[in-house]
Amino acid sequence: LAKTTQPISMDSYEGQEVNITCSHNNIATNDYITWYQQFPSQGPRFIIQGYKTKVTNEVASLFIPADRKSSTLSLPRVSLSDTAVYYCLVGGHQAGTALIFGKGTTLSVSS
Amino acid sequence: GAVVSQHPSWVICKSGTSVKIECRSLDFQATTMFWYRQFPKQSLMLMATSNEGSKATYEQGVEKDKFLINHASLTLSTLTVTSAHPEDSSFYICSARPGGTHGGDTQYFGPGTRLTVL
Numbered sequence: 001l002a003k004t005t006q007p008i009s010m011d012s013y014e015g016q017e018v019n020i021t022c023s024h025n026n027i028a029t030n031d032y033i034t035w036y037q038q039f040p041s042q043g044p045r046f047i048i049q050g051y052k053t054k055v056t057n058e059v060a061s062l063f064i065p066a067d068r069k070s071s072t073l074s075l076p077r078v079s080l081s082d083t084a085v086y087y088c089l090v091g092g093h094q095a096g097t098a099l100i101f102g103k104g105t106t107l108s109v110s111s
Numbered sequence: 112g113a114v115v116s117q118h119p120s121w122v123i124c125k126s127g128t129s130v131k132i133e134c135r136s137l138d139f140q141a142t143t144m145f146w147y148r149q150f151p152k153q154s155l156m157l158m159a160t161s162n163e164g165s166k167a168t169y170e171q172g173v174e175k176d177k178f179l180i181n182h183a184s185l186t187l188s189t190l191t192v193t194s195a196h197p198e199d200s201s202f203y204i205c206s207a208r209p210g211g212t213h214g215g216d217t218q219y220f221g222p223g224t225r226l227t228v229l
Contacts, residue, residue: 034217043115043204043220044155087154098145099206099218101155 004088009106018075020105022088025069031090033064033071034099038085047086048073075107083109113139113209117221124195125229132190132224134205140185141207145218146178149202161188195228202226 005023012018024033032051036044048055050062050071061074075082087104091097114137124130134144142163147155159180160168167180177199179191188207192199206220 032217036220041202041223041225043117043206043223046217046219049217098157098160100157101147103154 004102006105020073036087113219115221121225123227129193134188136207139209144188144207147204
């Protein structure tokens with residue numbers, strides 16, 4: 001399973017764009033990249049998933065370069081409610097394969 | 112997205128008693144579910160993989176006789192913490208992965224169960 005490396009923490013202000021980069025040098029050919037958000041005492045919430053290039057949904061964008069050894073989660077115009085831990089995970093299609101969590105990035109948004 | 116529920120959301124029990132936690136996939140079938148444990152200020156740690164109709168696979172260091180897992184149907188997995196002790200107090204989270212067209216390795220997580228052992 002690919003190991004991921006993320007910054008331990010980031011600080012931002014309301015209204016700013018936040019970019020969290022994750023390194024996954026040993027990503028396998030069939031691995032997808034998935035980002036989750038977790039608030040205290042809640043289960044992780046799916047944010048976005050991608051395989052290559054750029055993926056965008058209603059809450060975030062995910063940028064993946066051609067070599068796929070890293071990815072960047074982009075949160076546009078964050079608010080106080082975006083304060084949470086963000087996890088980057090890589091995994092493949094193998095049935096029954098669990099996602100292994102790294103330490104995640106604690107994002108703190110201030111007013 | 113797919114919905115996973117857990118019951119109860121929190122439980123307090125006395126040392127030595129057993130506690131059962133249920134995990135249900137509400138709008139999809141899951142042949143495999145996963146159980147994680149999370150201590151304060153730490154990341155999620157995988158405990159075991161629950162397979163419908165067969166024995167669970169436990170991660171190294173997790174006692175299978177203490178954490179009993181039953182995956183009796185395609186929508187329900189249960190985790191029973193037997194003879195619970197204060198060190199078992201933690202946040203237990205299950206997840207499930209829809210098969211078929213959802214693609215990738217998208218796992219959906221339950222809301223978690225806070226276990227406190229007195």
